[in-house]
Amino acid sequence: MLITVARYSLPYEAHLARARLEAEDIPAFVMDEHTINMQWLYSNALGGVRLQVPQGFEADAAAVLAENREPDLEDLEPTSSTRCPYCGSCDTHYHQIGRRCAFLVFLGIQFPLFPVRAGIRCESCGQISETENNPG
Structure with a gap:
């Protein structure tokens, strides 16, 4: 049972x-x-x-x-190993750079012309920067 x-x-x-x-x-x-x-x-x-x-x-x-x-x-939760280049804090998270511009252009002409790049946003100082592994 x-x-x-x-x-x-x-x-x-x-x-x-x-x-x-x-x-x-x-x-x-x-x-x-x-x-x-x-x-x-x-x-x-x-x-x-x-x-x-x-x-x-x-x-x-x-x-x-x-x-x-x-x-x-x-x-077991991994901590962010990416440091903020401005303040040195490890309190960062993934952020897409250029996403807003690409969206606005897409609304205007129906085709995104701006590339979206990977970046990080620092929670301590609020700065946004590109990650080092971005091509170009």
């Missing part, structure tokens, strides 16, 4: 939890996923996508699903 240990709105959430349980050698099954995939509006009416385990595994499954694994992911 299968016992429902968790309910999810979307099938991918249930599959992530199923994979976590199976990594701990707990057999798990996802129920109603195809119904929700076909008619996602039925998710709340059906009680969502159910994650079920065999009887006897429900306590172990509940303990595994209750674990907070967020600190493990934070340790």
